[in-house]
Amino acid sequence: MLKHHKYVVFPIALFLFLLVPYSNWAQENSARKVNLIGYLEELEREYNIKFSYVDQDLGQLQFSIPDTTALPQILEELRKQTLLDITKLNDRYFAISKSKFVDICANVVDNFENSTIMNATVQVLGSNISQITDLEGQFSINGVPRNANIAIKHLGFKTKFISAEELAGNNPCKTILLSPNYQELEEVVVYQFLTTGITKEPDASIELNTDKFGILPGLIEPDVLQTIQALPGIKSVDETVSDINVRGGTNDQNLVLWDGIKMYHSGHFFGLISAFNPYLIENVNIIKNGTSVQYGDGVSSVININTRNNISESFVGGAGFNLLSGDIFGQLPLSEKVSVQFSGRRSTTDFISTPTYNRFFDKVFQDSEVKENNNTSNPENIVRDEDFYFYDFTGKLLYDINENQKARLSFINTNNHLKYTEENESGTSKSLLEQTNLSFGGSLESTWTPRWSTHLNLYYTRYNLDSQNIPSPSQQLFQSNQVLEKAIKLNTNYKLNHNLNWLNGYQLNEVGITNFTQVTQPAYKSNIKGVIMTHSLFSELDYRSKNEKFNARGGLRLNYIKNLKTFKTFDEFILEPRLNLNYTLTDGLKTELLGEFKSQTTNQIIDLEQNFLGIEKRRWILSDNEILPITKSKQISLGLNYDKNTLYVGIEGFYKKVDGISTATQGFQNQDQFNGEIGKYDVSGIEFLINKKTTTYSTWLSYAYNTNNYTFENITPNQFPNNLDIRHTITFAGTYTYKSFRMGLGANYHTGRPYTKPQEGNNALILNVFPNQINYEEPNSSRLPAYLRADASFIYNFKISEGIKSSVGASVLNLFNKKNILNIYYRINEQNEIETIERVSLGITPNFSFRMSF
The missing domain is CATH 2.60.40.1120 (Carboxypeptidase-like, regulatory domain)
Structure with missing residues (x-):
């Protein structure tokens, strides 16, 4: 503390004695800060002066003591450090105040x-x-x-x-x-692609937002698996959502994820409508090429479905019905940090017969045991009972632990049930089919620092297809296909800098598949089980230039695959590079180069016998590297698109090669359907889209050209057209919005798919073998007639009351009731004659819906 001297002492020794302690005190304290008011009080005592100030102005201020004893220099330092105004009133009094x-x-x-x-x-x-x-x-x-x-x-x-x-x-x-702001610039996204709610993302993937979905021809509800078929390169050759073909691939080559859970079943009514309730879905991301390394499986595409992921502040929900089913959904906040979601849908098909149900029934069962028995020559002596229904339930718990951690639990259960009973003079026969999928999943999203975040995901999924066919008490057929999968996945994201992100992760999948068959007469029993465990490490860099013109993503995925349950176990390492490059050439003009290597160990074999009532012939099996190898693909594509003002024009060329396919997984319906030959297919093509869009209307024309060929070394000829070789596909459609009214009208055309005819005349049957066989022409040497279908849909929105929104919709599929042949195949009947089976498209199919949301 400062010493205040009351007397002046003149001897030099005493002066030095007093000066040294003061000097040492000043040097010691010049390096530290003191409270300003306390320091001013010391100055008052030392220099016999007075300061006038407001305590509140100076109470929190600190001051570094200067290395000087001269009062003018001390006051000047006070002004510099504190920016205070110091006014000298007279020789003793000073006024101190805050400067303005x-x-x-x-x-x-x-x-x-x-x-x-x-x-x-x-x-x-x-x-x-x-x-x-x-x-x-x-x-x-x-x-x-x-x-x-x-x-x-x-x-x-x-x-x-x-x-x-x-x-x-x-x-x-x-x-x-x-702090860097990582929000993407919105202007790099095409917000209206065909219709509202469909966007093309900077990495060339397509995103569907069901909340913002407008309308498409033939659709009055945002059925996600029907909607994606409006995109170039995606179609279904049999008009279903359970058999979606992306760039010439089979449906089992698509990876379908629901909240990060792999789904092995995606359709109701045996594939005619999606099994996913669309009204709690937030977005659907569709990737045809250039896939991120975080995704395994699916050599053709990724369809990633995500439900709503934010906690709502108030209850939201809705309900509705159409001529097939009714549903309800909602999201209920339990607190500021917790909310629950739920949805339920059930068909009305087991107690109401509508025109829509009748058209769907005719298509699904047209070549099945049910339909054949309905066409018997003496139906008056037959009593039939058909019990068919479907349902799905979903639930989700959302918990925001804090602003940096979010936990989610998801659940989905889907079911298709068919029971057919027939009584006639010879007795009672029964057929039963049950198709279910039950899945649970959880995730934890964590942000640890502004640079580093993690996403942990784990799930359990179980798919069952059970069938019983009891034509008589003495003969019974039981078949079952069960898939069990457990998985855990950890993604880590690290921001190396403002423009560069580094993704790393690990994924463990264990999938077991059982195929069980039992026949009582003649006695036969088969129970085939397989288990594959896959460890995957992946790493990826994602770069975006400061001007947002250049985006680049590239990485590697390393899979270690081990088969645990086959007669001969195997293990294999597979390295999968991925690349995704996008560059903006000029304003509105963008080019993209995409490439990927992928693999998968699960496939569906197609049994063409009268199992599963003849309507669900697909059964999941595992690769064993002998009878069925691991399926591997390579794909590259180059695209150019222009999007400015109200016009979008895009063109993309691609080449894809898929190895390790079997005739059993491709749906062969000729001499090669049971021989299990292993081969490959390669498909090349061009996809073109021109879309004119405004706030009131959108019209588009799309064209796709594909050349898709098989190569099987042990089949003659060893190269021939793929079963999904659709050379030309054209879609012309448009939508119009006026106030609360929306309408869509469009037509789809494609050339016929290949099929194989029997030989002409007496060479059609091979009679020297048992059982007799059909003598076919060269594989896929014939073509079905061209396919053409026009669809229309209408939706009107209105309010019942404040806070309750409603809509009514009507649609017509196959507006002109054109008979399109989807497939032709042949079989030998009991009279040893060749039967021709034609599967035809839906006839004219109306539908109506009413919905409310609040």
Whole structure:
């Protein structure tokens, strides 16, 4: 503390004695800060002066004691450090007050890379005073109102707000950290692609948002698996959602995910409508090529379905019905951090027969045992009972642990049930089919630092297909196909800098598949089980240039696959590189180069016998590297698209090669359907789309050309057209919106798919073998007639009351009731004659819906 001397002592020795302690005190304390009011009180005692001030103005201020004993220099230092006004009233009294204006300065730094930020805008809010930072990221402004707030802005960073007083009187100047803002620029996304709610993303994937979905021809509800078939390169050769063909691939080559859970069953009514209730789905991402390394399986595509993931502040929900089913859904907040979602849908087909149900029934059962028995020559002596229904339930628990961690639990259960009983003079026969999928999943999203975040996902899924066919008490057939899969997956994201993201992760999958068959007469029993475990490591870099013109994503996925349950176990390492490049050439013109290697160990064999009532012939099996190898694909594509104002034009060429396919998984219906030959297919093609869109209408024309060929070394000829070789596909459609009314009208055309005819005349049957066999022409040497179908749909929105929105919709599929042949195949009947089986498309099919949401 300072010593206040009451007497003046003149001897030099005493003066030095007193001066040294004071000097030592000043040097010791010049390096530290003291409370300003306490220091002023010491000055008053030392120099016999008085300061007048308001305690509140000075109470929190600190002062670094200067290395001087002269009062004028001390007061000047006070002004510099505290920016206070010090007025000398007379030789003894001084007045101290806060100045109305201060001088400020600071250094602006990126808190991510710790680098200076030049050209940042520094604005004094409420005034016209502004400045930009220099090459060193520094700024200084004089005469700023003391109570002003300062905003510091820069493109790509979050705006920083700070008070002027915090920046005043600092020597050296204060350092201000700006946080990068990673929000994507919206202008790089095509927001209306065909119709509202369908967008093309910067990485060339397509995203479907069901909340914003407009209308498409033939659809009055946003059925996600029906909607994606409006996109070029995606179609179903048999008009179902359970057999979606992406760029010439079979349906089992699509990876379908629901909230991160792999789904082995996707359709109701045996594939005619989607098994996923669309009204709690937030978005669907469709990837045809250039897949991220975080996704395994699915050598043809990824269909990633995500339900709503944010906690709602109030209850939202809805309900509705159409001529096939009724449903209800909702999201209920339990607290600020917890909410639950639920949905349920059930068909009305077991107690109401509607025109829609009749058309669907005719298509599904047209070549099955049920339909054949209905066409018997003496139906009056037959009593039939058909019991068919479907349902699905979903649930989700959302828990925001804190602002950096979110936990989610998801559940889905789907079921298709068919029971057919027939009584006639010879007795009673029964057929039963049950198809179910039950899945649970959980995830934990964590943000640990501004740079580092993780996403942990785990799930359990079980698929069952059970069939019983009892033509008589003495003969019974039981078949079962069961898939069990458990998986855990960890993704880590690390922001290396503002433009570069690093994804790393690990995934463990264990899938077991059982195929059980039992026949009582003649006695036969088979129970085949297989288990495959896959360990996957993946790493990927994602770069986006500062001007958003160039996006690049590339990485590697390493799979270690081990078969645990086959007679001869095997293990294999598979390395899968992936690449996704997008570059904006000029305003509105963009090019993209995509490539990927992928593999999968699960496939569906297609049994063409009268099992599963002849309507569900697909059964899941595992690769064993002998009878069925691991399926592997390579694909590359190059695209160019233009999107500006109201016009979109896109063209993309691609080449895809898939190895390790079997005649058993491709649906052969000729001499090769049972021989299990292993081969490959390669498909090349071009996809073109032109779309004119405004706020009231959207019209588009799409064209796809594919050349899709098999290669089987042990089949003659060893190269021939793929079963899914559709050379030309054309879609012309449009939608129109006027106030609350929406309508869609469109037509789809494609050339016929290949099939195989029997030989002409007496060579049609091979009679010297048992059982007799059909003598076919060369594989897929014939073509079905061309396919043409027109669809229409209409929706009108209105309000029942405040807070309750409603809509009515009507649609017609196959508006002109054109008979399209979807497939032709042949079989030998009991009279040893060749039967021709034609599967035809849906006839004219009306539908109606009514919905409410609140």
